[in-house]
Amino acid sequence: MPNGNKQITSLKLHNGNIIDIFSADTETVLALPYVDNGISAGFPSPALDFVDLSIDLNRHLIKNPSATFYGRVKGDSLKNAGISNGDLLIIDRSLEPTNGKIAVCYIDGEFTAKRIQISKKEILLIPENENYQPIRVTEENNFLIWGIVTHVIKDV
Amino acid sequence: MFALIDCNNFYASCERVFRPDLNGKPVVVLSNNDGCVIARSNEAKAIGIPMGAPAFEYEKFFRQHGVQVFSANFALYGDMSNRVMTILSDYSPEMEIYSIDECFLKLKGFDFFNLQAYGEDMRCKVTKWTGIPISVGIAPTKALAKVANRIAKKYPTETKGTYIIDSEDKRIKALKWLKVEDVWGIGRQHSKRLNAAGVKTAFDFTQLDDDFVKKQMSIVGLRLKLDLQGIPTLDLEEMQIKKNIATTRSFETNYTEYEQLAERISTFASSCAEKLRKQNSCCNSIMVFIHTNGHRKDLQQYSRNIIIKLPYPTNSSIELAKFATQALQKIFKQGYAYKKAGVIVQDFSQADSLQQTLFENRDKRHIPLMQAIDKLNLLFGQQKIRLASQDTKRVWKMKQQKLSPRYTTNLNDIITINL
Numbered sequence: 001m002p003n004g005n006k007q008i009t010s011l012k013l014h015n016g017n018i019i020d021i022f023s024a025d026t027e028t029v030l031a032l033p034y035v036d037n038g039i040s041a042g043f044p045s046p047a048l049d050f051v052d053l054s055i056d057l058n059r060h061l062i063k064n065p066s067a068t069f070y071g072r073v074k075g076d077s078l079k080n081a082g083i084s085n086g087d088l089l090i091i092d093r094s095l096e097p098t099n100g101k102i103a104v105c106y107i108d109g110e111f112t113a114k115r116i117q118i119s120k121k122e123i124l125l126i127p128e129n130e131n132y133q134p135i136r137v138t139e140e141n142n143f144l145i146w147g148i149v150t151h152v153i154k155d156v
Numbered sequence: 157m158f159a160l161i162d163c164n165n166f167y168a169s170c171e172r173v174f175r176p177d178l179n180g181k182p183v184v185v186l187s188n189n190d191g192c193v194i195a196r197s198n199e200a201k202a203i204g205i206p207m208g209a210p211a212f213e214y215e216k217f218f219r220q221h222g223v224q225v226f227s228a229n230f231a232l233y234g235d236m237s238n239r240v241m242t243i244l245s246d247y248s249p250e251m252e253i254y255s256i257d258e259c260f261l262k263l264k265g266f267d268f269f270n271l272q273a274y275g276e277d278m279r280c281k282v283t284k285w286t287g288i289p290i291s292v293g294i295a296p297t298k299a300l301a302k303v304a305n306r307i308a309k310k311y312p313t314e315t316k317g318t319y320i321i322d323s324e325d326k327r328i329k330a331l332k333w334l335k336v337e338d339v340w341g342i343g344r345q346h347s348k349r350l351n352a353a354g355v356k357t358a359f360d361f362t363q364l365d366d367d368f369v370k371k372q373m374s375i376v377g378l379r380l381k382l383d384l385q386g387i388p389t390l391d392l393e394e395m396q397i398k399k400n401i402a403t404t405r406s407f408e409t410n411y412t413e414y415e416q417l418a419e420r421i422s423t424f425a426s427s428c429a430e431k432l433r434k435q436n437s438c439c440n441s442i443m444v445f446i447h448t449n450g451h452r453k454d455l456q457q458y459s460r461n462i463i464i465k466l467p468y469p470t471n472s473s474i475e476l477a478k479f480a481t482q483a484l485q486k487i488f489k490q491g492y493a494y495k496k497a498g499v500i501v502q503d504f505s506q507a508d509s510l511q512q513t514l515f516e517n518r519d520k521r522h523i524p525l526m527q528a529i530d531k532l533n534l535l536f537g538q539q540k541i542r543l544a545s546q547d548t549k550r551v552w553k554m555k556q557q558k559l560s561p562r563y564t565t566n567l568n569d570i571i572t573i574n575l
Contacts, residue, residue: 048364064241064285065239065242066240066242066243066285066286067239067243067284067285067286067561069564069570069571070567070570070571071570071571071572071573072571072572072573073573073575074572074573074575075574075575076575077575078575083575085575086572088567089573093284093285093286093287094281094284094285104313106176106177106575107191109177110574111571111572111573111574112573112574112575113573113575114575128575141175142177144176146176
């Protein structure tokens with residue numbers, strides 16, 4: 001058993017079968033809304049049938065927690081893609097770097113992010129700002145694709 | 157079959173995930189207080205830095221060889237370990253996390269799987285998702301999985317990081333390759349004795365007589381021998397809740413006064429109490445120890461410990477600090493220079509299922525008080541609320557001159573991306 005589910009005891013039934021009793025796995029926490037409108041003899045709240053789980057942004061923004069990291073943006077070369085100075089990036093390392101994705105790359109000693117264009121002969125890092133030129137990655141560069149940007153969180 | 161998955165040079169690898177410029181360069185990580193080397197990258201091993209090398213002795217060597225030195229960043233390593241283990245737990249329903257960077261998976265019912273491909277898939281996924289390189293060893297028993305892992309780690313290109321012992325030939329070849337002192341669970345003392353008896357390799361060890369092994373190394377040694385012979389005797393071990401909790405420290409200078417020690421003991425006791433509350437336990441007995449510096453042969457030596465049985469189970473900082481201080485009074489002797497002290501709490505019971513006693517001296521008001529303290533300390537940082545018997549000005553400070561940012565656990569420390 002993985003952590004948590006511990007076997008407590010085995011019961012022997014009269015027909016010879018054995019039932020193993022395990023304790024419940026209580027390692028994870030799932031927040032459920034607490035609906036308490038008391039017990040009354042009157043008309044129950046009609047809203048009771050429509051109770052939802054609360055909105056959890058973690059579940060929507062982070063598909064793969066084990067592979068997700070965060071980064072802070074410095075600079076404006078992706079401003080037309082809606083990414084500006086000070087923004088928080090959510091980076092998923094498990095995604096494949098494909099053309100057109102915004103990737104966090106490590107190039108010559110620092111992290112950067114750009115739209116990537118991969119062809120047989122080269123990798124292009126394309127900015128989203130007229131003031132910047134695409135970067136052509138050659139064999140001389142110390143380069144690796146670190147992860148794929150999935151979301152931007154910004155203060156407004 | 158069992159798989160043993162081990163992260164390669166785990167602490168050094170964690171640092172490199174966020175500093176890719178250090179790939180291919182020697183990296184070492186130091187123990188708490190920057191004492192000695194506890195992790196080395198392959199490059200650091202290659203230039204001859206031994207495990208446990210004292211940092212101050214090697215300072216010049218590090219500089220000369222361009223070795224990147226880090227203080228241990230356990231917040232980072234713990235988080236990265238968690239990620240690796242979570243990914244690996246998808247590969248089998250039965251898992252034993254053996255240490256921060258190692259786990260066993262039981263591969264029962266995987267007979268028709270291509271295990272080589274399965275292991276390579278683990279390696280590929282963990283490395284891509286977390287940046288941590290791993291090695292996979294697969295074999296019919298846990299001890300042999302350990303051996304297989306060693307081979308995978310030693311020959312990463314030939315094995316693609318995954319090695320399987322699945323035939324008698326491979327088993328014998330592997331055991332003849334492995335020195336007996338490198339066998340999992342054979343310590344230095346045993347290997348010295350075995351070497352003297354002409355046992356050089358793991359294979360030699362498996363050729364020994366069962367009774368001889370049992371006599372020399374008890375049933376534990378015999379189980380290991382059978383496991384190495386391919387007869388499964390060791391199974392996955394269940395996770396256990398901690399049976400004792402210790403807070404011990406060496407002091408930066410020698411303490412000679414009772415008041416100095418009492419303050420430390422009081423602090424250690426409340427730290428233990430906090431850990432107890434975290435796992436919802438109370439303790440029934442407490443051990444306090446003090447000792448002088450054993451390396452200073454020029455000084456008078458004294459070391460003592462005492463265990464006291466508590467009148468009732470508790471996890472209150474106030475009560476544990478009180479009992480611990482009483483214990484200290486019993487063993488403290490004037491006239492010695494103390495270097496180390498500690499508090500160990502043991503004999504636990506569940507906090508919510510305590511027995512009522514007729515003559516109970518326990519103060520029930522402590523329970524909500526401790527909850528309030530824990531909440532405040534969580535909100536405002538460690539040790540903001542303390543007992544008056546603790547030094548209120550003192551801050552817990554480890555020597556961590558080369559600490560890397562907590563990239564994954566603190567929003568202020570995440571990587572900067574230059575656009």
